[in-house]
Amino acid sequence: MKEVVIYTDGACSGNPGPGGYGAVLMAGEHHKEISGGEKETTNQRMELLAVIAALKLLKYPCSVKLHSDSAYLINCFKSRWYVNWEKNGWINSQKQPVANRDLWEELLRLYRIHQIQFIKVKGHSGDRWNERCDELARAAVPK
Template sequence: MSIKVYTDGACRGNPGPGGWGVYVLDGNEQKEFYGGSPSTTNNQMEMQAALEALIYLKDRNEHIELFTDSNIVKKGMTEWMENWKRNNWKNSNKKTVKNKEIWMQLDEASKSLNVTWTWVKGHDGDPGNEKADFLANKGADSVS
């Protein structure tokens, strides 16, 4: 059995008040949660949503398919992470990776999980993504 997780971030201004949302489909069960920060960026909220999902699922052995509409989150976790770690968290321009602390937390949280990172086009009618977007905006509203 596979757990499907949809994550999204939202920001009112960039930087500004922002929120993250997580929508989990686990068999017949659904779980929704969200949060926010009074001063953040959209990328930070996209990453925080994924992190919160992984923390929530930390003791699960099932395959997890995590859907994100952030190419940065997907590529960061599937393409860039190993090089960043090998290069002491420096990017290809020899500069410290932006949001390094959250990336490090994502790396640690994903180690014991079987996660497939899947990009989904945002605001394109995907029901799971639309729900995660709604929750992320609810998170942003809670701190605005």
């Protein structure tokens, strides 16, 4: 499998409010930056959209090292929250509907195509690519 390194980040001005996301994809000599935004969203939605947008660019199954500062994203996969969400009809442990179900379902579809290793990055700690994703996300927030 081709190896791809992906960094992602989301940003929101107000929560909810206008938001943006950014991602950097690297594979061998190739380097691609992407970003996007929405007028009314949340930071969590932007964190998820960054990953979805990046994974959608992969043309075939890949081995992915995905770096994110989102505990929401990382904990879902490391603790396998999604297993119970699906088993319980998208009801969380507090007996409430899972927030952002639409994005989680799309992300799980993509997750099952690739071999993804989720790597937690400390936000705003000087990590070059995390900082770049933050710049891309903030720049993509609709004015």
